Amino acid sequence: MQFKILKTNSKARVGEIHTEHGIIQTPAFVPVGTRASVRGLSAEDLKEIGVEILFGNTYHLHLKPGEDIIKELGGLAQFMNWNGPTITDSGGFQVFSLGQAKMKGEDGEEDTLVKITEDSVKFRSHIDGSLHEFTPEISIQIQKKLGADLIVAFDECAPHPSTEEYTRGAMVRTHNWLLRCIEEFKNPETTFFKQYFYGVIQGGVYESLRKESAQFIAAQDTDGIAIGGVSVGESKKEMRQVLEWVHPHLPDDKPRHLLGIGEVDDIFDAVEMGMDTFDCVIPTRFGRYGIVFVSPSIGNVKNKFRMDLNRTVFASDNQPLDPNCTCLTCKNYTRAYIHHLFKVEELLAYRLASYHNVHFLVHLTKKIRQSLLDGNFAEFKKQWMS
RNA sequence: GUGGGCGUAGCUCAACGGUAGAGCAUCAGUUUGUGGUACUGACGGUUGCGGGUUCGAAUCCCGUCGCUCACC
Numbered sequence: 001m002q003f004k005i006l007k008t009n010s011k012a013r014v015g016e017i018h019t020e021h022g023i024i025q026t027p028a029f030v031p032v033g034t035r036a037s038v039r040g041l042s043a044e045d046l047k048e049i050g051v052e053i054l055f056g057n058t059y060h061l062h063l064k065p066g067e068d069i070i071k072e073l074g075g076l077a078q079f080m081n082w083n084g085p086t087i088t089d090s091g092g093f094q095v096f097s098l099g100q101a102k103m104k105g106e107d108g109e110e111d112t113l114v115k116i117t118e119d120s121v122k123f124r125s126h127i128d129g130s131l132h133e134f135t136p137e138i139s140i141q142i143q144k145k146l147g148a149d150l151i152v153a154f155d156e157c158a159p160h161p162s163t164e165e166y167t168r169g170a171m172v173r174t175h176n177w178l179l180r181c182i183e184e185f186k187n188p189e190t191t192f193f194k195q196y197f198y199g200v201i202q203g204g205v206y207e208s209l210r211k212e213s214a215q216f217i218a219a220q221d222t223d224g225i226a227i228g229g230v231s232v233g234e235s236k237k238e239m240r241q242v243l244e245w246v247h248p249h250l251p252d253d254k255p256r257h258l259l260g261i262g263e264v265d266d267i268f269d270a271v272e273m274g275m276d277t278f279d280c281v282i283p284t285r286f287g288r289y290g291i292v293f294v295s296p297s298i299g300n301v302k303n304k305f306r307m308d309l310n311r312t313v314f315a316s317d318n319q320p321l322d323p324n325c326t327c328l329t330c331k332n333y334t335r336a337y338i339h340h341l342f343k344v345e346e347l348l349a350y351r352l353a354s355y356h357n358v359h360f361l362v363h364l365t366k367k368i369r370q371s372l373l374d375g376n377f378a379e380f381k382k383q384w385m386s
Numbered sequence: 387g388u389g390g391g392c393g394u395a396g397c398u399c400a401a402c403g404g405u406a407g408a409g410c411a412u413c414a415g416u417u418u419g420u421g422g423u424a425c426u427g428a429c430g431g432u433u434g435c436g437g438g439u440u441c442g443a444a445u446c447c448c449g450u451c452g453c454u455c456a457c458c
Binding site: 006030034039040055057060087088089092093096097098119126127152155157182198224229230231232233239257258259260261262266278279280281282285286288289291309311312349375 | 412413416418419420421422423424
C-alpha cells in the first residue's frame with residue numbers, strides 16, 4: 001500500500017493514503033454509511049462537504065442487498081455513485097452488537113442473536129431472524145466482493161466490561177482469525193478489486209493484553225492496523241490509556257485506523273496519539289436526534305460541543321446552527337426553522353442536521369491536519385479544549 | 387325553552403367515598419466500527435366555583451357558571 005507520511009509532530013502524523021479510488025489526506029474523519037448510504041446524505045452531498053472516504057458495513061450489506069449484487073454493479077463505491085475511497089468493517093462489531101441484543105428463539109425462550117466458537121460466529125439476522133454464519137474466510141470473501149479499497153480483519157470485540165479471561169479469549173480468537181483472514185485475502189481466486197487489508201488490535205482495557213495484541217498484529221503482513229474494542233462503554237480515560245499502551249508497538253509506516261471514534265475531544269486526542277483515520281456514526285446519529293455540533297465559543301468542553309435543537313429556546317432563534325460554520329445548512333437555514341422541522345419530524349430536519357454534523361467533524365479534522373502542517377497544533381487544540 | 391352528558395396537570399384522559407395517576411408537552415441528562423431511536427430523572431393539579439351530607443368528597447346531594455349533544 002502506498003502510505004506517505006508528510007510530516008510528524010511527536011506522535012501525530014500528517015499523511016496520504018493512496019487507493020484505487022483516490023487519495024485520503026490524513027488525519028481524516030470517516031463518515032459511516034452502514035448500508036451504502038450515509039443516512040440522509042447523497043454522494044454529491046458528501047463530495048460537496050469534502051469527505052474523502054466512506055465506511056460501509058459487511059454485515060448489513062451482506063444481508064441487503066448482498067455482496068454479489070454490489071460486485072456485479074462495480075463494487076461499493078460505484079454502486080452508491082460515490083466513486084471515491086471506501087473502507088468496510090468486517091462484521092466483527094455486529095457480533096458484539098448483536099450479542100447484546102435478545103431475540104425470542106423457536107422455543108419461545110429469549111436468546112442472544114449470536115453464538116461464537118473458535119471457528120466461526122453464528123448469528124440471526126436482526127431483519128428476519130434467519131440464521132447466518134461468518135468465518136474469517138467468509139468475511140473476507142464478502143468484503144472482496146463489496147470491493148472497498150480498505151478492508152478489515154474479522155475480529156471479536158469483547159463487550160465492556162468483560163473479565164480479563166474472556167477478553168483474552170476474544171483476543172486470541174481475533175489473532176487466530178487474522179491469520180486465516182490474511183490467507184484468504186491473498187487468495188487470488190477470490191480477488192476482484194485492488195484492496196488493502198487492516199488487522200485489528202483487541203485486548204479490552206487490559207494493559208498486558210493490549211501490548212500482546214499490538215505486538216502480534218504489528219508482526220503480521222497487513223497494509224494497515226486498526227484498533228478495535230474501544231467506544232464500547234469504557235471511559236474516555238480508559239480509551240486514551242489503550243492508545244498509549246498500544247502506540248509503542250505500532251509500525252510507523254502503516255496507516256492506523258481507530259474504530260468507532262469520535263467526539264470532538266476524542267478526535268484531538270486520537271490524532272495526537274498517532275491515529276490516521278477514525279470512523280464514527282455520531283454526526284449522522286446525532287443529526288437524527290436533533291443534536292448538532294457547535295464550535296467555540298458556543299461549543300466547549302463542558303457542553304461537549306453539542307447543541308440540542310429540540311429545545312424551545314431555539315423556536316424563534318434566527319441564527320445559523322453554528323455562526324462559524326460555512327456549510328450549506330448554516331449558510332441557508334436558521335435554528336428556528338430546523339427546530340421546527342424536528343418538532344414536526346420532517347425528513348429535512350435529519351438531512352440538514354446530518355449535513356452540518358458531517359461537515360463539522362470532517363472540517364475539524366482537516367483543520368487539525370492543517371495545524372499540524374503549520375506547526376501550531378498545540379495552539380489550535382488549546383483554542384478548542386480550554 | 388325541555389332533557390341528557392361533561393368540566394381533574396399546558397393538552398388528551400384515568401381514578402368514581404379513604405386526602406389524585408398515565409401518555410404527550412416542558413425542563414435536565416444519556417447515546418462513539420448505526421436495529422430510523424430509545425431510555426433515565428425533574429417540574430407540574432386548593433379535581434370550574436359556592437354550599438351541603440360524611441370521621442373522610444374528584445367521587446354523593448343542592449345551587450351556580452361554562453362547554454356539548456338531542457328534542458321542541
